[in-house]
Amino acid sequence: MPERTVTIASRTGLHARPAKLFVQAAQAQGVPVRIRVGDGRPAPATSMLAVLALGAVQGTEVTLTADDGPGAEAALDSLAALLARDLDAEQASGA
Template identity: 80%
Template sequence: MPERTVVVASSTGLHARPAKIFVQAAAKQGMPVRIRVGDGKPVPANSMLAVLALGATHGTEVTIEAEGPGADEALDSLAELLARDLDAEETPRGAGETSRG
């Protein structure tokens, strides 16, 4: 089963907004994706409660795994997401913000 290990870059770890962004992205993959910390038990990556319960803080090394057609591409995309500081990124337009100018 393909897997990727990545360090959580978000300053708050996988909590609040970064967790929501990751969980939504995992749910869109069309295949089961799991995430774990260290040698811990993998949990469904599309479950907000399960991801929050991992307690992954900034700098925590997590492993994501998936199976099925396109698993490598899905994992590459999710690993890239976790490697970014999602707290520092602006909210995408259309997500409740209005344009000024």
């Protein structure tokens, strides 16, 4: 089972806009992806409520996992790269 560990870069963590962007990106991947904080229970990355419930703030390490199969590695790479960006700063600068 492929996985990636990434540190949340957004100033507000996985809350509000960054969480929405992450969930939308996860929904577009075409493979089931789960996200967890530490040793916690994995949550579906496509569920806004589940992602918000993680309480992941800036600097929190999260682990993304996907079932083995076509597109799994690329999906995790894409989502990990998204979380590693400060989406709040990009919004403020108009990027």
